[in-house]
Amino acid sequence: MTPAHTSHSPELRAAARHFGRRTFLTATSAAAALAFAVNLPGTAHASTVNGRKITENPFTLGVASGDPQPASVVLWTRLAPRPYEPGSGMPDARVQVQWEVAHDAAFARIAKRGSVTAFPEFNHSVHVEATGLEADRVYHYRFRTGTWISPAGRTRTAPAPGAVLGRLKLAAVSCQAYHDGYFTAYRHLADEDLDVVFHLGDYLYEYAVNSAGGARNYTDRVLPAHFNRETVTLEDYRLRYGLYKSDPDLQAAHAAHPFVVTWDDHETENNYADETPENGVPPEEFLLxxxxxxxxxxENQPLRAPQQPAGPDMQLYRRLHFGQLAQFDVLDTRQYRSDQAYADRAHVSGPESEDPSRTMTGAQQERWLIDGWRASTAVWNVVPQQVNFSRRSLDLTDDPKLSMDAWDGYPASRDRVLDGAKSAGVENLMVLTGDVHVAYAYDIKRDYETPGAEIVGTEIVATSVSSGKDGADKPATWDTYTTANPHMKLYNGRRGYVTVTLDQQQARADFRAVAAVTTPGAPVSTIASFVTQAGNPGLQQV
Incomplete structure (x- = not known):
């Protein structure tokens, strides 16, 4: 665990004295607390500047789309002529932004258009919920302000409710530490034929990025010194998104496909749990x-209005449907979890981790998940989430150590989820996971001790985009992990992503990896492929 950078701590501590945890979340003080941490639009910024007065390209961070529904999709951009500077080079005023959705890449056949306000209080980010679209259709979109026109993006709406689909192809990605290497995997992802991309967390990292970009080792640019510290304040996080989203490979992937995003820990701080930080600062300070x-x-993701945060809270878990083929229950396993057992160190399972009151999701999200399964008519019930779900023994002893940050540290919570899937009659359960910077493929079981025990689902773990630097086909723990975990069908430590193709009969996972991330432009290849049959869980390599 890395201690937080402390240069802003006096500022945070001074504010935190006014807002204890209970006070922060009461209705009477939430507005005041939010006003400190993240101002809302109001009369303080009533002025509007004409986009024609913007003299530099404001669309340096590209465009994105996300959370597709049958008749709508979210469109995103952020005005940032100088994204590496505080304020991003924008005036402290509102700006009108026009948007267009077209049936064709040339924008000759406009389907929808409108105008939206970019507020300085939201860092001039734009979230458009384009409605009235046709189901299961490809659209092209772009933004305009003044004389400036954004790059064009391509998106796709979800199929109509009840539609019987022949197939659906998705990708899963996670863990993109800028300082660990180039986002080459995203350049290849942009060229894939996909319906949707799921980002499973660690979109950015709070750690310092030096002037050379860490492992990128820039010789043609020098990054500003304010990146070379841990993110703590709102300005810190905004600047870090400006750094990450200026990456051309990431921009290419967002422009090519709609994304469905969920976070893990590093978007805030390593291994935090609910209101508990990793480094022992007071909870009220951490909540700020x-x-x-x-x-x-x-501000920096293509998310709908219900996901807009209120102070230190944000409902990120949500559900998407793709006809009768797939239901996606996107989880948040950070905001509501119990603190990690045994001081968050690898530990054998014991009374502290096995406490039945411990939760990974919180009671409300757990009920929401299981109730959603009971109502599901989908062939495949897919759960995009953050941390390793299946058991992962870390050594070869009879009582092995387990990760207390993963579901192994919350076995009662995992059992309740699997009991819920069984009671709901879920036959084809697939869990999509990130976090661990390697690719895994697991058969999910309730009993990992008995050979031949029933397989109840499939877990597909996407390796990192860049975190961990170049990686290797066989990490140092490969022999130990593959021997200790016979339900683990793949373990590979290279960087990349995974695609999953669903149809009425089977799901196929193709693990894609690049040769290196510490040098740009590496080729991509398929390192392994697996299928699991509908109604007959269990992974088979192909």
Whole structure:
């Protein structure tokens, strides 16, 4: 665990003295607390500047779309002529932004258009919920302000409710530490034929990025010194998104496909759990940091209005449907979890981790998940989430150590989820996971001790985009993990992403990896492929 950078701590502590946890979340003080951490639009910024007065390209961060529904999709951009500077080079005023959705890439056949306000209080980010679209259709979109026109993006709406689909192809990505290497995997992802991309967390990292970009080792640019510290304040997080989203490979992937995003820990701070930080600062101080991190996350992602945060809280878990083929229950396993057992160190399972009151999701999200399964008519019920779900023994002893940050540290919570899936009659359960910077493929079981025990689902773990630097096909723990975990069908440590193709009969996972991330432009290849049959869980390599 890395201690937080402390240069802003006096500022945070001074504010935190006014807002204890209970006070922060009461209705009477939430507005005041939010005003400190993340101002809302109001009369203080009533002036509007004409986009024609913007003299530099404001669309340096590209465009994105997300959370597709049958008749709508979210469109995103952020005005930032100088994204590496505080304020991003924008005036402290509102700006009108026009948007267009077209049936064709040339924008000759406009489907929808409108205008939206970019508020300085939201860092001039734009979230358009384009409605009235046709189901299961490809659209092209762009933005305009003054004389400036954004790059064009391509998106796709979800199929109509009840539609019987022949197939659906998705990708899962996670963990993109800028300082660990180039986002080459995203350049290849942009060229894939996909319906949707799921980002499973660690979109950015709070750690310092030096003037050379860390492992990128820039020789043609020097990054500003304010990146070379840990993110703590709202301005810190905003600037870090400006750094990450200026990456051309990431921009290419967002412009090519709609994204469905969920966070893990590093969007705020390593291994935090609910209101508990990793480094022992008071909870009320951490909640101010969390409010800033959550606000910057919403500002920089293609998320709908219900996901807009209120102070240190943000409902990110949500459900998407793709006809009768797939239901996606997107989880948040950070905001509501119990603190990690045994001081968050690898530990054998014991009374502290096995406490039945411990939760990974919180009671409300757990009920929401299981109730959603009971109502599901989908062939595939897919759960995009953050941390390792299946058991992962870390050594070869009879009582092995387990990760207390993963579901192994919350076995009662995992059992309740699997009991819920069984009671709901879920036959084809698939869990999509990030976090661990390696690719895994698991058969999910309730009993990992008995050979031949029933397989109840499939877990597909996407490796990192860049975190961990180049990686290797066989990490140092490969022999130990593959021997200790016979339900683990793949373990590979290279960087990349995974695609999953669903149809009425089977799901196929193709693990894609690049040769290196510390040098740009590496080729991509498929390192392994697996299928699991509908109604007959269990992974088979192909």
């Amino acid at each position: 940091r969390r409010a800033s991190a959550y606000r910057a996350y919403w």
